[in-house]
Each structure stands twice: as structure tokens, then as C-alpha cells.
Amino acid sequence: MSASVVPAEVSANATVVELRxxxxxxxxxxxxxxxxxxxxVEEAVLEHLRRVGHSPTALYHEHGLCVDIAHIDTRIVRALRVDDLAVAEVRPTGGMTYAVTIRRDAHDPRAVSSKVRVSLRLDTRGEAAEPVPADLLPYTVDRLGEGGEPIRIGDAEPAEALRAGRNAFVWRHRIPYFYCHFAERLQMSGYLRIMEEVVDLFLADRGVSIKTLLDRQRLIPAVPHSRITLLDEAYMEEDLYTVFAVEQVFKRLTFTSRMDSYVLRDGVLVQTATGRITHGYAELAGRREWGLVDFDDVLLGALAGIGGH
Structure with missing residues (x-):
């Protein structure tokens, strides 16, 4: 994903950039x-930082500061297609928090809106760095997140401890290097990949896999809202335990689920991220169009944990 070479509108208040x-x-x-x-959204925020003189490369090379997206909350109002030249506006809302709006072109209604918080994580490894600029000190941290709820399990099986008494799916997976950045930590885009994959695994586990519903009913999940917050750091090649649980079904139209991720350290499950995602189902009406449909009884039962595998 690359920013357009067309000069963007930049002011003290906002940055506008074209993206595909x-x-x-x-x-x-x-x-x-x-x-x-x-x-x-992430690329638009990074472009804003470049335009105001805080490029991720310069911050890291000169000051040992790692730019981390620590929170992202995104609502999708209209679908974008692969050939859309999206117009993204990034507006600072205080500190290193931003409101991002994306349109399919400058004159279209809003397609995507997001709230983003950036943290500057100090990397003390390796060579010495220049002092952190005074204006960035309030946003500089030694560690990401403020900590989630630890779960002490001792010698118990982590997945069973996380699943106990809940209508939940638990996925254990090793954090690969290509989900990380700065040679160390799982980054926000990695958690977005994990959120997408755990939904896929959950639906398959319940007997309503994405391919199954595509083949049978030409249905595909559609996401109007997603949110992820980093609570602590998860490191390359650690095992991550991701818990996915349906929280609410609204009028057979949407369901909202919660995702929580943990790493096991010394008999304690340390929560590293939490998020929520809302799904509806769209029926494909050919190559160009789709429309939202109500959930049938089979899908409702799967979401409630009735049937499945």
C-alpha cells in the first residue's frame, strides 16, 4: 500500500492523502x-506523521522511538472496491490521537471512519540514540499498554482455563516474525490478521465455515465495526492464546464478538490485547452487488454454540 505521489493537502490541523x-x-x-x-487507516496516519516531520524511519534511527498503533476503532459505512482511489483525511484530536475519515473520492459520502492512538515505544537496545524531542516525551513509553487482567492458572492447561464456562473458541498459535516489527513485538496489523483468522476458525469449528455458506447460500460475512487495543507486549515466537466469544446477536442482523489475546508466562496468562468485531451477512447478487440478510436458524444455532464440531 503506497501513498499517492499527488501532493496532499497539509495543514496544522489535518492531512489529506490519496491511497489505494x-x-x-x-x-x-x-x-x-x-x-x-x-x-x-494505518497508512494514512503514518503519512500524516511523515508530513509533520515525524517519519517512523527518522524517529527510530535518530531517537530509538518505535511508532506503534496502540488502539484502532474503525466503522465501515460503505464498501470500497479494489480500484477505488480512496481519499483519507487525518485530523489530530489531541496528543497522538487521530480521527481518520476515508471516502471513495473527495466528493463521496464517508465510507470509513476511525479513531487511532499512537504510542512511541522507546527501544533501548543497540546503539545510543539522540534524546527524545521535548514535544514527544509525553507520548514516549518504555512498554506498550497498561496491562490487562492476568489469569493465574499454575499447571492447568491454558486453553481449557480460558474456555471454562464460556461459549468461546480458543486458538493457540505461535507468533511469526512477519506479524512483528522492530525485530521484537507483535504489531497492530498482526492483531488484525489474527482477528480475521480467529473468526474464520471459529465459524469452521461451528460448522458454518465461510466457504460452506458461500457454496450453499452465497453468503459472506460483512464487518461494519472492529476495534483492537494493545494491553501489553507479545513477542516474536511466543505462543499466543486467542479467545473468541460471541457476545450479542442483534435482531438476526448482526452479531458482536470479543477477541482477547494472552501469552503464558510463569503460570500466568498475561493479556496482551482485547478487541471487538461486529458481523452481518451479505447475500451476493452477482459480481457487482450484495445485500444484507437475516440470520437463519442454522447460523443462529452455530453462534449460540448449538451443533458444530
Whole structure:
């Protein structure tokens, strides 16, 4: 994903930049999925930082500061397609928090809106660095997050401890280096990938996999809202335990689920992130169009934990 070479409008208050979504995000037809729309938001914020003189490269090389997206909360009002030249506006809202609006062109209604918080994580490894600029000190941290709720399990099996008494799916997976940055930590885009994958695994576990519903009913999940907050750091090649649980079904139209991620350290499950995602289901009406539909009894039962595998 690269920013347009067309000069963007930059002021003390906002940055406007043109972006194109990646072809990778067009998994069904030409519509772009929620993960890649969040990637557009992230890229717009990074471009804003470059335009105001705080490029991620310079901050890291000169001051040992790692730019981390620590919170992202994104609402999707209209779908973007792979050939849309999106217009993103980044407006600072105080400190290093930003409101991001994305339109399909400068004159279209809003397609995506997001709230983003950036942290500057100090990297003390390696060579010495120049002092952190005074204006960035309030946003500089030694460690990401303020800590989630630890779960002491001793010798118990972590997945069973996390699943106990809940209508939840638990996925244990090793954190790969390509989900990390700064040679160390799982980054926000990695958590977005994990959120997408755990939904896929959950639906398959319940007997309503994405391919199953596509083949049977031409249905595909659609995401109007997603949110992820980093609570602590998770490191490359640690095992991450991701818990996915349906919280609410609204009028057979949408369901909201919670995602929580943990790493096991010395008999304690340390929570590293939490998030929520809302899904509806769209029925494909050909190559160009789709429309939201009500959940049938089979899907409702799967979400409630009735049936499945």
C-alpha cells in the first residue's frame, strides 16, 4: 500500500492523502475486507506523521522511538472496491490521537471512519540514540499498554482455563516474525490478521465455515465495526492464546464478538490485547452487488454454540 505521489493537502490541523487498497484484500469479488480498510487507516496516519516531520524511519534511527498503533476503532459505512482511489483525511484530536475519515473520492459520502492512538515505544537496545524531542516525551513509553487482567492458572492447561464456562473458541498459535516489527513485538496489523483468522476458525469449528455458506447460500460475512487495543507486549515466537466469544446477536442482523489475546508466562496468562468485531451477512447478487440478510436458524444455532464440531 503506497501513498499517492499527488501532493496532499497539509495543514496544522489535518492531512489529506490519496491511497489505494491492496489487491490482497479483495477476497470475494472486488470488495475490500475490513482488515485492509484498517491498513488504509494505518497508512494514512503514518503519512500524516511523515508530513509533520515525524517519519517512523527518522524517529527510530535518530531517537530509538518505535511508532506503534496502540488502539484502532474503525466503522465501515460503505464498501470500497479494489480500484477505488480512496481519499483519507487525518485530523489530530489531541496528543497522538487521530480521527481518520476515508471516502471513495473527495466528493463521496464517508465510507470509513476511525479513531487511532499512537504510542512511541522507546527501544533501548543497540546503539545510543539522540534524546527524545521535548514535544514527544509525553507520548514516549518504555512498554506498550497498561496491562490487562492476568489469569493465574499454575499447571492447568491454558486453553481449557480460558474456555471454562464460556461459549468461546480458543486458538493457540505461535507468533511469526512477519506479524512483528522492530525485530521484537507483535504489531497492530498482526492483531488484525489474527482477528480475521480467529473468526474464520471459529465459524469452521461451528460448522458454518465461510466457504460452506458461500457454496450453499452465497453468503459472506460483512464487518461494519472492529476495534483492537494493545494491553501489553507479545513477542516474536511466543505462543499466543486467542479467545473468541460471541457476545450479542442483534435482531438476526448482526452479531458482536470479543477477541482477547494472552501469552503464558510463569503460570500466568498475561493479556496482551482485547478487541471487538461486529458481523452481518451479505447475500451476493452477482459480481457487482450484495445485500444484507437475516440470520437463519442454522447460523443462529452455530453462534449460540448449538451443533458444530
Amino acid at each position: 487498497p491492496r489487491y490482497e484484500g479483495a477476497n470475494v469479488g472486488t470488495w475490500i475486507g475490513f482488515k485492509h480498510l484498517n491498513y488504509l
